[in-house]
Amino acid sequence: MEGRQEPELSLRCQTFNRHFSQAMHALLTSCTRKEVVGYFSHFEPQTQEYLYKVYALVGAQIRENVIAEFDSICKEHQVYEVLDHVSDRALISADGAGDHIHPEKVVKEVAVRRKLQEMEEVKRRLGLAQKENDSLEAQLKVLHLEIDNSQDQGSDNALYKKIQKANIELFKLLD
Known part of the structure; x- marks a missing residue:
């Protein structure tokens, strides 16, 4: 896959990915260091610190895997294409006579076209x-x-x- 370059994502798609990534980060880091160390209070402080580092590394790896899977699913189901189409339609409607196009209609149009x-x-x-x-x-x-x-x-x-x-x-x- 080294020779094949992915097209750059639109701003809307980048924002979509960033929000998902932030949500995953918040979810996977909801336990504070103090809470994690508290769960292992019967261990020595040095071991507690090591266990927290392992917890953080596992959380980071899970986050990377989930984000990669999310990206793969978005590509498979053509979510990025729909978001780009919604962006295009929003620009057209902003430039046009003020007609508002519902995203649901845009999704249906893309599905019908497909x-x-x-x-x-x-x-x-x-x-x-x-x-x-x-x-x-x-x-x-x-x-x-x-x-x-x-x-x-x-x-x-x-x-x-x-x-x-x-x-x-x-x-x-x-x-």
């Missing part, structure tokens, strides 16, 4: 598969004609095997 793109991709793939199917059927017809012609002139075992192979390929495509 589904339409998926439908177009499926149609494209279906068209390619149909062309492939038509091509195989044409090859099959040619082979059948060759068989009919070869039967008039005597049968040829190699030609028969070609047709069997073409039939098998056609049935695989149809499944």
